[in-house]
Ligand SMILES: Nc1ncnc2c1ncn2[C@@H]1O[C@H](COP(=O)(O)OP(=O)(O)OP(=O)(O)O)[C@@H](O)[C@H]1O
């Protein structure tokens with residue numbers, strides 16, 4: 001039994017801002033640090049956490065069968081091949097949406113808390129029933145947004161709802177940050193976002209093509225120990241969650257770094 | 272620069288005496304210096320605070336900070352850029368967090384709400400409303416009377432929603448998406464406000480006018 005289990009909901013309001021990608025990468029990164037971690041796919045309407053983790057073909061049972069007592073929890077948990085500290089629990093199939101109640105979600109999470117030190121819940125987009133079910137079973141939350149006005153607006157709404165449910169702490173992850181666009185003021189700056197959302201910033205994730213490559217392969221970036229920009233960001237977020245004090249990256253510096261690199265490249269070409 | 276002395280003066284309670292009279296007497300007994308004023312239960316608007324500050328100036332003193340039991344007084348003082356402090360025992364007096372999206376209940380004339388309104392929230396009041404917090408984009412605050420925001424107003428505000436043309440909107444930072452007073456609607460200004468200056472919106476000749484909540488403008 002893990003007495004200090006942390007249950008963390010990963011949510012956004014707006015769809016497609018990177019919840020599932022964060023859940024998968026954080027799950028792997030935490031497991032690598034030796035903490036027993038389970039990721040729970042609460043987005044059964046459109047489940048794809050299993051896909052991102054490359055575990056799709058190994059799912060036999062879901063939380064639905066566990067709740068119906070037609071299988072044991074251990075049978076439904078899918079252990080990750082390379083990172084045995086990580087397990088996935090698929091919540092169920094799309095039909096489940098209709099009968100799943102907050103109580104059910106709470107029961108599942110209670111069971112998981114017996115075994116794991118971290119329970120990460122991948123939340124569906126929106127603020128409807130799926131979201132409410134997931135919220136009812138969590139203590140903490142990570143709100144993820146991109147630096148876009150519409151995503152920030154939805155994140156703000158979600159934070160308000162989390163506040164009324166007594167979720168604490170709520171931390172912020174800013175995804176798909178493009179230093180160049182911030183520098184040219186084409187994108188909201190980090191300050192603009194934190195100014196409105198008024199949450200502690202758990203981390204930034206840079207825009208990175210490797211995220212897409214890794215998604216298609218079913219191997220989260222943090223798995224291979226890749227040194228790509230986003231991979232570093234995800235690892236840092238995991239370490240901060242664990243209480244390590246790691247300074248945030250500064251988009252302005254990243255941009256200078258990039259420019260310096262390009263300049264060096266150009267110079268080597270010329271000379 | 273010469274080090275100025277810091278002194279505190281408490282105004283009399285409203286029921287006991289006139290504050291101007293008492294203040295003048297107390298000032299006569301003081302050397303020039305920085306003054307902290309406890310306004311007790313006096314409800315001051317910006318003009319009153321300005322008056323108070325000039326009384327201090329006349330006797331060579333400078334208003335440093337304002338303390339009060341009355342939130343309106345605090346907002347007015349903060350709006351003029353003075354340090355402010357709500358009386359210690361005040362917090363318990365504040366109405367508890369109003370349920371999100373529920374009309375605020377208040378028997379008194381002013382509804383207090385502590386905490387930031389986030390996107391989708393709507394705080395409603397029958398009389399005046401005083402918010403200690405921000406109104407974020409996508410959130411709304413409306414009142415039958417005045418809307419006072421001790422924070423940044425970046426959402427939508429509606430004052431005098433039952434048709435009161437004299438209702439005003441005041442905020443430490445006024446950068447709304449939309450303002451309404453009675454049934455007149457205005458879009459928020461495009462340019463950023465100057466930092467540190469509170470602003471006020473009121474209805475004048477059928478148009479919503481935004482100006483700094485500046486003592487000069489408030490003087491008759
Ligand atoms: N830092 C990043 N850099 C580049 N692409 C990213 C980044 N983060 C996420 N993406 C891409 O954005 C898309 C959406 O990501 P993801 O599925 O994680 O979002 P989601 O919030 O879970 O979406 P949904 O609301 O549909 O569940 C994916 O194609 C993913 O590869």
Ligand SMILES: [Mg+2]
Pocket residue numbers: 019020021043048122
């Ligand atoms: Mg998803």
